[in-house]
Amino acid sequence: MLELKNIKIKIQNKEVIKGLNLNIKQGEIHALIGPNGSGKTTLANAIIGKETYETSGSIKLNNNDLSLLNVTDRAKAGLFMTFQTPPSIPGITNFNLVNNFPKSSDILKLLSKYKKDMLKLQLGQCWNQRNFNEGASGGERKKNELLQLLQSNPKIVILDELDTGLDVDALKIILKIINEHKSKYGWLVISHSSKVLKNLNPNYVHILQNGKINETGGADLLDRIEEKGFHNATK
Secondary structure (H helix, E strand, C coil): CEEEEEEEEEECCEEEEEEEEEEECCCCEEEEECCCCCCHHHHHHHHHCCCCCEEEEEEEECCEECCCCCHHHHHHHCEEEECCCCCCEEEEEHHHHHCCCCCCCCHHHHHHHHHHHHHHCCCCCCHHHCEECCCCCHHHHHHHHHHHHHHHCCCEEEEECCCCCCCHHHHHHHHHHHHHCHHHCEEEEECCCHHHHHHHCCCEEEEEECCEEEEEECCHHHHHHHHHHHHHHCC
16 A cells, blocks of 8 residues: 655645645545646655655555655566656667666566567567667657556556547557456556546546645546536535
């Protein structure tokens, strides 16, 4: 379980998150929605340990305090995050970046799994030999993040605007993969698209406004937001 307790975040002395509490268990999908600029991505970045933020409060994963760990160590502990605009890295292949094998690992077995997951995501046969995201479309980059997820097997997955840059077919593939693996991880999904979130059938929907979670409900809360907007829906 990921436990956030009294999280406060300042950026350049401006308080963006003002005392937020949230618990995410394995097998749960939590949708985080809110107006533009409400701090959704800021919260996600703080959870994974972005160092330029002034963050206070408690961040625990399975009762282990992550607050003093850097980004790399938090990832090793079991946090995984996708980004609105995934970067490219020239000079290193997709396969080599994703798979850092211990000497005792069965590389052929892991390569076989990697290629099977590539097929599920409908990435090209030569994807593993291409430089990381170099020359890739927005959809390919998003699929590549899901490919990384399937290899790293974390505990908590944070998806920030997972539908950015995706066409209809690519989005269907990614939603199918997420739903197939729902029970394996705890999920925090940030999106402006009610349609995308409804396809994931979240256990909880949280509205982030004015630095706090103003309301939590089920998937039906998405319908109320569509009808009334954020301001009127939380009155």
